Amino acid sequence: MKPKHKISLLAGLLVTSPVVLAQPEVPVNLPEFKDGQYVHSAPTVEDLKNDDSIHPELKKVILKGRDMFMNTQQHRGEYVFNDMNCKSCHMGEGRKNWSGPVWPAATTLPDFRGKNQHVNSLEERIAGCFSFSMNGKPPAYGSDDMLAMVAYHRWLAKGAPVYEKNIGGRGFSHLGNEKPELDYERGKQVYAENCAVCHGDDGQGQKKDGQVVFPPLWGDHSYNWGAGMTRIFTAASFIKNNMPLGQPGSLTDEEAWQVANYINSQERPQDPRYTGDVKETREKFLNFHKHTNYGTVVNGKLLGDHDNTGDKPFLKPDVLRPRTFE
């Protein structure tokens, strides 16, 4: 703490400029972009307001989509049955690099998707988020609400090359396949020291005046067992580059892996693809669940061995279905 002042005072003596930029106490440490990668600068709301080339009616629809994205809880009990908003994981309005920016979905889809083994549209990709991360029921394909969501994604992608897949800042930046030996107690310690102040001692999150401020990380009101975030590497990468809020890169890779494992060793609503048998479901979707603790025993307990769907009064939304062209 103190050396910062010594450095800035010293710099002030050497440089006569009144603005002395000392080394920040809390630097923003994000991954570098690689050579040859497309790096997008997504437009802002101000850009939208000032863009005369966009029809006023389209502006309204884009802003509606943005409003749904930022405050998805307005559709609680309709599309969303947990405490999540889109922005809970896609930070900075879905624009931010390494925070799961959403515009690449608009430029890289339709495409084959490993998770469901068929070609997905942008609408279907959005429906996936609602089905798993929001533990919900997506807006119907072609509906006004789905169109608004699609419009927001498409507009954020403005200027980005279609089907360019070498994108800097996409996803959360994979921490790599080399992970430390995962230790529940070690993860618990990292959680207590870095996460509990906002997300609570039991991962329950915090609300104020009925509104979610810090989303729950496990339990009935968090993402379900089919959400991408249940994969340890996804959560570890998200945490490393986005958490604690405002301090990307402050945890070591090891801490991020451990705390991701700890969070994803807790119970949460059932995977909508549940067959009625957790081990069978794990095997059936092993391409996904090989990265999760679902259907494995942690602390003597078989995770995901229940019928609990949280606040959602059904297991599987109808839109989750295979698609073939034969």
Next chain:
Amino acid sequence: MKILSHLILAGAMTAVASGAYAAGGDPERGAQLAAQGDGSGAPCLACHGADGSGNNAAGFPRLAGLDANYLARQMLDYNTGDRVSPVMQPNIDNFDEQQIRDLAAYYAAMPVPATTAPANVSDEVLALGEKLANQGDWDNYIPPCSSCHGPGNRGVGETFPAIAGQHPNYIRSQLNAWKSNQRNNDPNQLMTAVAERLTEEQINAVAAYLGSQSATTK
């Protein structure tokens, strides 16, 4: 009339209970301490007002209605030196922890006075302040205030105080204190990280905006 006074009493007791027992303090003893002071300095109400509303010109914060545990933590931090203020320290250094919790309970249970004043700044400055408060400036990695201080920036729990309806001069001085590392009693450097990325223009704008907002309206 009797029913009405009972209702008011019940409401006051509910408010007292939620504020007081959270901090383990006695608001009645806190009221006496606020008027008496710690024996060696100014009593609390001399600067923070009999209604706990503080004073913008002097930079004294509003205390009324803030979270009891937050208030207690700040006073305890003054006495351990984890938070430094040459003005505050001499006025509370003789209070023990129980007395501090009594004071915190007293101020937490106070009704929030209408401190909101029209901001004496341009619409452009207010708009910038509102954007920072509710949308942030993510391109410079500044999350919105509301992402921790909650809806309407009315505070969340014992860690994130209400900043809506707080005096602009106080908000400005605290943001500058964090930015220059004069204040660093925030858990996990959560405030330091944001404050040090704010420009002077942004600090002035967000302070003006927050000061113009109601601390109670939902």
